[in-house]
Amino acid sequence: MQIGFVLRRGASASEGSTLSDASASTAFAVAVHEGEGLAGAAAEADSAVGGALSRALAAGRFKGAKSQTLDLIAPAGLQVGRLVAFGLGEAEKLDDLAIEQGAATAYQSVKASGLETLTLDFGGFTPGQAARAAFGVALAAYRFDKYRTTEKPDK
Secondary structure (H helix, E strand, O other), X not given: OEEEEEOOOOOOOOOOOOHHHOOOOEEEEEEXXXXXXXXXXXXXXXXXXXXXXXXXXXXXXXXXXOOOEEEEEOOOOOOOOEEEEEEOOOHHHOOHHHHHHHHHHHHHHHOOOOOOEEEEEOOOOOHHHHHHHXXXXXXXXXXXXXXOXXXXXXX
C-alpha cells in the first residue's frame, strides 16, 4: 500500500494532491480531536460528502478519542474508496505519541481493505508532527515474517 502525507499551508482540502487527485482505490484519512467538532481537513471532507461525516459522528460511538476510527465506505461526493476519521484525543493533550498512534490506527483500519493508497491529511500540523505520523505508520506497517510459510496469493 502506498502511503501519502499531505501537509498544507493555507490551501483547502480540494486543492493540490489531496481530494482532487484521489481515486476509488484511495483511502483519505482526517484527524479529529476528542470533544471538538470537525475542523480543518475533517470539516472540508464533511462538506464535500454533504455532511455524511458529521451525521455518522452523531449516530455512532466515535468521539475522537485516541485509537478510535470511523470509516465511511465509498462516500458520495468524493472520489475515494473510503473516508477515515481517526481520533487524536483531546487537543490540549496532543503530543507526538498521540500523533503516532492516530496515524498508525488509520493505517491499521485500511491495511486489509484492498485499497492501494492511503492519504493522511495533516493540514494545520507542523512538519515535525507529520514526520511523527509517518513514523507511526511505519511502525504499524512492520511485519516480521522471516519464519513464516509462504502465504496464499489472496492475503
